[in-house]
Amino acid sequence: MSFSGSFQRPAPSSGATRSEAHGGAAPGADASPPAPKADGGRLEADNALPNPPPAQAARRPGVRVDDRRVMLAGSLGFGLLIPQLSGLFGSLGPGDLRFWAGQAAYLALALAVWAGNRWLLFRQREHFDWFGQPWRKLVMLVVANVLYTAPVTVLGLWLAALLMGQPLPRAALQLVVAVNVICVLFVTHAYETLFLIRERESDLMWVERLQRARAQAELAALKAQVDPHFLFNSLNTLGHLISHDSARARECCDTLAEIYRYVLAARDHDLVPLADELAFLRQYQRLLELRFDQAVQLQLDPALQAAGARWLLPPLALQTLLENAVKHNRMAQDEPLRLRLGLQGDWVVAHNRRRPRSSALPGSGRGLANLDERCRLLSGRALRVRRSEQDFELDLPLVAAP
Structure with a gap:
């Protein structure tokens, strides 16, 4: 039997407080309480992402069937x-x-x-x-x-x-x-x-339609934070070189122009190939070499490089991991900071030895928290953190390429 009619109910409002974590400690949590990590710690928030505006309660069509x-x-x-x-x-x-x-x-x-x-x-x-x-x-x-x-x-x-x-x-x-x-x-x-x-x-x-619209709005807000965040840290490196080594500062400008071309190209994509992110990460590593020489070293697992065409991830994800390690750890020519990236199943595993700074480098405080939220929205999985007195490991979820 069929029937006809039209009836409306109030649409649920959208809006949730998102908290973000300190860049070196752990990723940000969503509106629910942060989940305990492997070491028993909890996510620490220092910057709150503003509530997204409530979804407009558009009038939905009523139930109409010809009987x-x-x-x-x-x-x-x-x-x-x-x-x-x-x-x-x-x-x-x-x-x-x-x-x-x-x-x-x-x-x-x-x-x-x-x-x-x-x-x-x-x-x-x-x-x-x-x-x-x-x-x-x-x-x-x-x-x-x-x-x-x-x-x-x-x-x-x-x-x-x-x-x-x-x-x-x-x-x-x-x-x-x-x-x-x-x-x-x-x-x-x-x-x-x-x-x-x-x-x-x-x-x-x-x-489902409201949830999809809410997720898209949150993702757009998070992506809007990536460009200023990246530019802030890159200009911080450039400013250091200008005052210490003008020749390197010039090369830094040229390198920064090249890699920012990738940032502009990737900004319109929710996910990018892992191979592109690895190539971009090597360019960003060159920026760090201009500032720190060999005090920062990047080690890429051959299996990770071989799988570059099979996986997708959010733009600037790997760069965020490297930037986070630099920001929160001491480094020197005779005691370099080594970040190792490997592949385990459908996760990128980042590992570095913990040598906490007495004071962190300047930063916007949005790096890992922003990346964690984008991973939740795009893959349904959050970043995973494991840390001890000596080591810090972070797992970044991947999405299979179509």
């Missing part, structure tokens, strides 16, 4: 069967014109009962809701059906009997009225059940 064929078929079935089973025709047969006059009256009665109760059902649905006023809705539904169906049935049977010139037995009248009321209540229950099923499907689709 005219069902109504005609049901009216035809009731109009043919009930008079025959209840003996309303008496001794009349198909060879008598009065039989067909009565049959037409019974079919018209069945259609009037169905169409009238259908109209009443749709009208009361506009004012009463099963969740807000269940008992009042139930009473109104039953009362409206009974008070409409019983009088219309009595009037229709009286007119049919008048057309056929037949008496209308009291027992037959009571039986048909009772049968019609019961059938109407059953059909109304079927309508309501199907309405609830369709509304449930509509609710699920609407919530």
